[in-house]
Amino acid sequence: MSSVTYGADAKPRVGFFTDTTICIGCKACEVACKEWNLIPADGLNWTGESYDNTSQLDANSWRHVAFVEQRKPLKLDGEQAELDGQPEPLRWLMESDVCKHCTHAGCLDACPTGALFRTEFGTVVVQEDVCNGCGYCVPACPFGVIDKRHLPRSPQDAPLALPLLGAKEDGRVWKCTLCYDRLKDGHEPACAKACPTDSIQFGELDELRERAKARLERLEGEGWNGARLYGDDPNDGVGGFGAFFLLLDEPEVYGLPPDPVVPTRHLPRLWRTTALAAAGVLVGLATAFVGGDA
């Protein structure tokens, strides 16, 4: 992949392992990301959804901490399970979500301009000076990560929506770059740097996968309820995530798709269907001439 394109300049593929079992929901990652990447403020909204007022990843939120309140025991056996054996067990899940930097990235495949590209680190980045805001990457992403930053619709919108960039500055798509600029200078991404518990771990992907496997084994040994890795399998529908997770419940509980597949996987067949349908148009219209002019 990146080694084919970059030759000797290729770097080992890097990514994130986000271990949600030690996330404390402090949102330092969200703040560090916004500050480092100069992402505009997009309003203060109170959702009433636990401590989550960011709601989702979008053009102006490249890290998003999900908060899930559940009536489920944290552990299936041992001391904690006894505590949770009370009539109303409660657990509070927190997960810092981010762009998955897929091995087979739907956004990158769909991009008609080449604005989205694969870096020498194996990450997926938008070139903001090339993107023309066609928006095709937005529905292409199986995770709903990449998003268009909208132009202010009215003068009143401008100060809140785009305080830093001014009225004519947008209409392009944005998402996590895995801090491409920091990587170039040998630093870890801002979110990982800011994370106080090392829930967000940055490193070479192969090493992270090993680390995640060991961590999962330990949690299973301790009887944690629902512990699983998400996005660690290179044989999944997107060829494995560059940023993968250790979760404590099904992916959809955190707003993640249970079986994401890159749309491009179906494209060879889709092109064949399109060509056949084109032939059908030709045949249909030619048939219309049988029977003369009137």
Next chain:
Amino acid sequence: MTTESYYGRNIVKEPVWTPEIPLYFWTGGIAGASAVLHGVARLAGNEQLAKRSLFIGAVADAVSPVLLVKDLGRPERFLNMFRMFKVTSPMSVGSWILLVSGGASNTAAALELLDALAPVKRVAGAVSLVAGPPLATYTGALVANTSIPVWSEARDQLPWLFGASATATAGAAATVLTPVGSAGPARRAAVIGAVAEGLVMRAMRRRLGFVGEVYDQGAAGTNARVARACTTAGAGLLALAGRRPAAARAGGLLVLAGGLALRFAVFKAGFQSARDPRYTVVPQRERLHARGSGVRASGQ
């Protein structure tokens, strides 16, 4: 069907496209199929129909890029569409198809008006004949090649649906503008396209299962019902009374309106499908279940 979700929020993003896009699906379809109608009419010696189809196609081809550029977040960068040819992106492939088709049909139409350079005109006409059918069907691939459930799961039908509607609307447009004595093939094209569209729509709904219910709800439902009513009525009128000028015009306009409503139905269905996480989660869960990994125990 109960599924878990994160506060009921969508998983995939709604598209960010404006109404210019379904409008383009309609004009692009008319342009592509009109180019074919023009080419075959020329070969068949039906000059009246040939000329009108040529001009209809050229106008539709000229309007299309304007609509597409208007939808861009940075319209001044529209030329970036031609930085590369990318077969993994139906948007890229389609931009090139539209460039070739529009260039050819407008060249042919201009030379027809000027009555000049007949050999060049013939070549341009032939090029637009070849580029027309893919222009009419690639837009189906464009929406199907996404993570929007109601579009993605219909990937075997959408290019056919758009191709059938393109056939119907190009025939209808020519029916409206051509004297009835020469409009026979256009009328038949409208009827053939309308019948095919109805059959493909049924196949698509069967394939989609519960994911297709968005075509019965909200704006998508309204547009789908209008599309069906207009197309059926228009095609019926053309089939039964198409030799009468007034009926031909009314029938043609109805089929054109039906084609436009169909594109808006598909467009709106995509938004509604993205909004509800059930449409994303349930088919994926079923897929996992079919693979036997539905109960993914911790780890594996």
